[in-house]
């Protein structure tokens with residue numbers, strides 16, 4: 001008999017966004033003439049920046065000529081891209097990160113999902129609530145939790161992110177080994193200032209914990225006082241790993257490129273008590289299980305750091321942030337409390353009722369897709385997430401329809 005990994009049976013039947021897609025498909029089948037506006041999953045709509053497209057084309061041409069053709073690339077990513085990332089995302093901001101501490105990959109979802117593989121199964125895992133479901137589900141699959149009871153997995157430490165703490169969780173009283181944090185936050189759009197991040201870094205140093213810091217939405221930060229990286233905090237190099245992505249920054253959701261930063265000082269321990277460098281462990285994992293991101297895609301990502309690339313990426317971010325501002329303003333105008341959406345592309349709307357019911361209402365009466373807060377955890381109940389990733393035209397049309405449906 002072929003036995004399965006029974007941990008999978010603890011999971012909810014389907015991934016949140018798959019579940020939503022199925023509901024939307026049912027609605028579309030029943031309402032064939034109705035144009036649906038999707039402000040649910042955070043998927044970008046604007047084309048790639050012209051600087052990326054030019055670099056992409058050039059690299060594809062290189063792949064077509066014998067002299068410039070390339071086969072397998074380095075598993076850690078091409079040096080040209082890792083140097084550009086280290087220089088522009090970190091060193092220019094006064095943050096000490098070297099190219100050999102950067103691992104290029106095909107997505108922050110894969111990296112945040114796979115990273116837990118490096119650790120033993122008996123660790124105490126802390127996750128915010130609400131949370132990007134990948135952090136939780138991958139630990140469930142690995143067998144680090146018990147069953148799901150009343151929307152929470154037994155054995156996980158849930159860090160409540162609520163209106164009262166500005167959606168930035170407080171450090172827990174108990175000891176956690178691995179802590180997942182995401183700022184600017186998905187789903188709440190909240191940001192954490194240096195002071196709040198420093199509390200987490202101090203907690204990690206005192207407790208021998210590791211922070212897995214998801215900064216996939218970093219490029220939407222416009223407030224000069226906010227940290228762009230956890231490595232802006234003193235002591236973070238010993239206790240944190242950071243995940244970044246080109247998906248939302250430069251429209252790469254379909255192109256696929258991201259990276260993970262593991263400082264040389266970052267360590268965990270073998271059963272013998274011997275320290276093990278996480279950088280080396282991840283390199284070992286990636287060289288076995290991953291063959292790198294394609295050369296043209298890495299050239300396109302490198303172009304994000306060219307002068308024109310940086311300008312274009314900034315404009316792209318500004319475009320979605322303008323959408324976010326419009327969503328906030330118009331929903332506040334019809335009486336909803338809105339959070340996020342200022343340095344983040346997500347708006348966390350207090351819907352004041354069952355969030356799946358609100359999702360159905362919005363779909364049924366406005367033909368607009370949102371993401372129910374309950375899908376991100378029990379503290380998400382009573383909220384829905386609206387994504388600013390869509391054309392201005394669609395966002396404005398969605399807002400008109402929402403106003404008509406809910407006023």
Ligand code: MLT
Pocket residue numbers: 040041042043109132186
């Ligand atoms: C989301 O909508 O939360 C994101 O698109 C998910 C992701 O980036 O994987």
